[in-house]
Each structure stands twice: as structure tokens, then as C-alpha cells.
Amino acid sequence: MNEDPQPVAVWAALRARPLRFPLTGWVPRCWAHLLGGVLLGPPLLAVLAVLLVAGVGLSVVGIGLPLLLALALAGIPVATVQRWRLRLVEPVPVPDPHRRLPGAGRRARIRTRLRERATWRELAHAGLASTVLAAASLGCTALLLLSGAFLLSPLVVWALAPESVMLLPGHAVSGPAAALPFSAAGLAGLLLCAYAGALLTGVEVALARFLLGPREDDLGRQVLELTRSRARLADAFEAERRRIERDLHDGAQQQLVALSMTLGLAEYELRGRAAQTAEATSRADQATEPASPDDRAAELVARARGEARQALEQLRSLVRGIHPQVLTDHGLAAAVAEVALHHPIPVATDVELPERLPAPVETTAYFTVTEALTNAAKHSGATAITVHGRVVGGRLVVQVTDDGRGGADPAAGAGLAGLADRVALLRGRLMVTSPKGGPTTLRLEVPCSGS
Structure with missing residues (x-):
């Protein structure tokens, strides 16, 4: 999306505990992420450069076009790897922006991918990851290694004593005590790497969300088509x-x-x-x-x-x-009351609706209630059931509760699974809570628009 409401996790951790941040587990995770960028960047740059130079050079004779096509599509697998790498430092995964094409042939897939803007954003990210980001990660990694070496310099000097050790050009030390200033500098460098690594990792996460995630302009047509299909x-x-x-x-x-x-x-x-x-x-x-x-x-x-x-x-x-006639003629409340009247278990109904709802909403709610009552009669051992229904915030909320033994498994039968699919068509939710010993509660939430 253009505006991601999720904060960058490493930045949030840094703001929450800035002084204790170097002692948290975020620091090694950030360093590992940056090291992965260092290892991935040079080979990626070489591949992109070869595809570009060879493709442009050979395009005059026609055989360079497949290389340029491979270059255009190279960002897709690279983006997949990058999204996988982000799991180390970002708990919220970056979604794949591409449309799923089940059953499509190779040519149809290539044509579709070339028309998607996400493909070109991923190629741009691959270019940045192989140059700017790789260089920044290399600099941070080099500083980290140098700081680590300085931090351990007293041990190195002690191991090589009594010979002098050249830690820097023109700066030789002959004893562990003389290396203590270098050790202090190494500690400061590690602290600097902790904060710099967090900032650089956060930049990479934000950039990946911006370039590798779905955008409103990409999803608009897909969402419209999905809504129409639904x-x-x-x-x-x-x-x-x-x-x-x-x-x-x-x-x-x-x-x-x-x-x-x-x-x-x-x-x-x-x-x-x-x-x-x-x-x-x-x-x-x-x-x-x-x-x-x-x-x-x-x-x-x-x-x-x-x-x-x-x-x-x-x-x-x-x-x-x-489809009961009473539901068509008198609405959901009357239909639920009629079902409750003939149910073998006493059912108390409390369904108050301000007006008639769209037919798909009423039908879905009615069959959800009847399925819940049927399951309660067959499996729950309940002695009383309540059905409560209201319109809250533009959504119909229906709740069926029984005092049975509980332990119901919605996945055990096809009834609730089919109802959940039906509810999903209306952008609703179906939730079942059934702890051992009861009670069992089925809650339906569906928009009153019915679409």
C-alpha cells in the first residue's frame, strides 16, 4: 500500500528502549540481515550487469531480446528472496503484490508480469539492493569487524607478546595495557554499529514495503474484479x-x-x-x-x-x-422465532432489527442459526439455547449460545465450513468459541449492505 499503517519493528524497539537497545536481540538480527545483503549484493550486481550489457549488445541481431526479457523479470525472484530475508527483522511479512495465475501458460504469465507495475518496482529494488544498499551494508559490516578486532586487541597483543603488534599503520603496541585505548575505541564502534545497523535495517524494511509490497493502484482493479466476482x-x-x-x-x-x-x-x-x-x-x-x-x-x-x-x-x-416462506414474507426475526418454536431444546430468541435487511444477509443469517441449532441438538447435550441478534455499526451481529458440554470442533463437519464460505462471500466473519465444559457460542458478523 502507499501508506503502511504497520510501524517498522526495529525502529519501534529502538524508540521504546534507546539506551538498552544495544543489549537486545535486535542487534545481532540486524547485523545478520546486513551481512546477508553484503553476500547477495555483488553476485546480483554481476548478473544484472551481464544481462544488461549482453542484452543491449546482442539486441541488434535479435538474440539479445530474451536477455533483456530476463533482465526485466529478474526482480521477481530477487524480491521473493528479499521478502524472505525481511522475516529475520520484521514480524509483519511483506505481501506478494503479484496476481495469482493458476493454470496460466508460460506466455500468459510473462505477459501479465510485464504489465504489472510491481514487476518494475521489484527490478528497481534489485538495482538498489545490488548497489546502494549493498554498499551501505558493506560499510556497516566492515566497521563491525574492525570494531570487534579493536575490542579484542588486548587479547591479541597478549597472545603475541613480547613482540610488538601493529594495530594501525604507524601505531604499534607492545603490551595488553597499551592496547586498551584500541579496545575502548572498538567498544564505541560496536555501539555505533548497533544503532547504525538498526537505522539501516529500518530503511531497508521501509524501502521493501514501498517497492516490494502491494500498492493501491495495483490492487484497485483486482479488488474491483474480486468484488464483482463475489x-x-x-x-x-x-x-x-x-x-x-x-x-x-x-x-x-x-x-x-x-x-x-x-x-x-x-x-x-x-x-x-x-x-x-x-x-x-x-x-x-x-x-x-x-x-x-x-x-x-x-x-x-x-x-x-x-x-x-x-x-x-x-x-x-x-x-x-x-428457503422458508416466512423468511421471505416477514423477515429474519420471524423466521428464527418459527425455527425456535419447533426445536427440541428450549430456545430463547432476542432478535431486534430496525428494518428488513437485504435478502442475502437474511438468508445467510437464517441458515447460520439453523445450523447452530441443529448442531446443538445433535451434539451439545444442552438444555437451553439463546439467539441474540442486533445491527451494530452497519453490521448484523447474531450470536447463538448453548449451555452444553462444549468442545465443538468447527472443522469436524462440513456444515459450518460451508456456512463460513457463504459468509465470506458477503465479507463477513463466522466465529465459534467452545471450551471444554461449555458454553458454546457461535457469532456471525456480516455487513448489512449484503455485498
Whole structure:
């Protein structure tokens, strides 16, 4: 982003404890980071220089164009390494600014990367990392090594005594005591390296965030397309749900009604024929004869009619479960109250909404509540459940709490996982808290805009 709200961690640590900073673990981490820059800089500079010179020199005959293309894309792998190096000194990782291209071919990937501004910023960072930053890191590292050598100079002189030791041009010392001033200078140099290393590391982190991280102008189009895709996905899901509901209502449900009526007519006809047969046999004094085939057929038809009626009731319940009519007609509060009324566990509902919410929001909240109530009835062993719903800060907040045994695992079943995906389409959140011994709380937060 253009403005990163996250502070640079090493600078924050330096401001928090400036006097004790040299004694913290940040100092060796900064030095290790700078040493990595020293080791990476010269080889990177050589590679970039070779690609540039060879590419420009051979471009007149055509074979230099692949080298220039490699130069343009060289910043991408280098940036990946740089972002990995920053983990040593920066707890907040720098995100990859490039679009993901699953399934794209090599040419499509190259064309896309060349159109992205992040590619060229990464190339610029590679140039800076191989020159300016590498030189600064080399200077700090050289000062660090020299300071360390001065700090240990009394030991060096003592190990080489009684011979004199040339610590600096024109400055020879012949005893450990004579090397103490150099040791003091080395200690001061180490303190200087601690603060200089922190400042230089912070500059590299800030520069990496600026050049290697995502920017608003890069993400604007991606975010817009993602928002449109999410809206299209939600609309397609709703359209498919309504199509299934319509097909079940107008197709299978009507066919079951017709089947039940046909079986009823068949049963009426068979029982009429059975009655005529019974009357005829009674006149012939044969009442002790076993039941006629018409009687048995009538019983089978009656049984089939009952099964068809049961299937019709189950189908109607399924249709109501796909999208209950009370939710369409009266809203979320009434739909939740109806579900609570027929739940095997006592459910206290407290859902107060200032107005009707968008249909995707109401539908998502309704099925979240029903899934939570179903799970509580099956697994929790609860004796009471509460459902609380309010609109807070432009977001619908629904909380379902039961007094069961707890220990629920949202990842154990596909129900809550599917609901979480559905909530994510609306830029919402679904959170489950279920410690051992209870209570279990499911909390839904979704923007009231429904998009």
C-alpha cells in the first residue's frame, strides 16, 4: 500500500528502549540481515550487469531480446528472496503484490508480469539492493569487524607478546595495557554499529514495503474484479437455490400430489369392487371365504397412498428448508422465532432489527442459526439455547449460545465450513468459541449492505 499503517519493528524497539537497545536481540538480527545483503549484493550486481550489457549488445541481431526479457523479470525472484530475508527483522511479512495465475501458460504469465507495475518496482529494488544498499551494508559490516578486532586487541597483543603488534599503520603496541585505548575505541564502534545497523535495517524494511509490497493502484482493479466476482457468485448461488426450489415445488411436488390423487381414485375403485364382491358372496352364503384379491389390492394401494403422502410432506419440509416462506414474507426475526418454536431444546430468541435487511444477509443469517441449532441438538447435550441478534455499526451481529458440554470442533463437519464460505462471500466473519465444559457460542458478523 502507499501508506503502511504497520510501524517498522526495529525502529519501534529502538524508540521504546534507546539506551538498552544495544543489549537486545535486535542487534545481532540486524547485523545478520546486513551481512546477508553484503553476500547477495555483488553476485546480483554481476548478473544484472551481464544481462544488461549482453542484452543491449546482442539486441541488434535479435538474440539479445530474451536477455533483456530476463533482465526485466529478474526482480521477481530477487524480491521473493528479499521478502524472505525481511522475516529475520520484521514480524509483519511483506505481501506478494503479484496476481495469482493458476493454470496460466508460460506466455500468459510473462505477459501479465510485464504489465504489472510491481514487476518494475521489484527490478528497481534489485538495482538498489545490488548497489546502494549493498554498499551501505558493506560499510556497516566492515566497521563491525574492525570494531570487534579493536575490542579484542588486548587479547591479541597478549597472545603475541613480547613482540610488538601493529594495530594501525604507524601505531604499534607492545603490551595488553597499551592496547586498551584500541579496545575502548572498538567498544564505541560496536555501539555505533548497533544503532547504525538498526537505522539501516529500518530503511531497508521501509524501502521493501514501498517497492516490494502491494500498492493501491495495483490492487484497485483486482479488488474491483474480486468484488464483482463475489457478487456474481452470490447471485448465481441464489438463482440456483430458487431454481431448485421452483423445480421441487412445480415438478416433483405436483407429481406426488397427482400420484396421491390417482392412488386415492384407485383405492376408491378397488374398495367399490370389493364391496360388490362381498355383497355377492353374502347372498350366496359364503361370508367365511378369505378376503378377495380386490381387498388385498385395496390395502396395498392404501399403503402406497400413505407413503406418497409421507413423501409429499418430507418434500414440502425440504422446500421450506431451502428457503422458508416466512423468511421471505416477514423477515429474519420471524423466521428464527418459527425455527425456535419447533426445536427440541428450549430456545430463547432476542432478535431486534430496525428494518428488513437485504435478502442475502437474511438468508445467510437464517441458515447460520439453523445450523447452530441443529448442531446443538445433535451434539451439545444442552438444555437451553439463546439467539441474540442486533445491527451494530452497519453490521448484523447474531450470536447463538448453548449451555452444553462444549468442545465443538468447527472443522469436524462440513456444515459450518460451508456456512463460513457463504459468509465470506458477503465479507463477513463466522466465529465459534467452545471450551471444554461449555458454553458454546457461535457469532456471525456480516455487513448489512449484503455485498
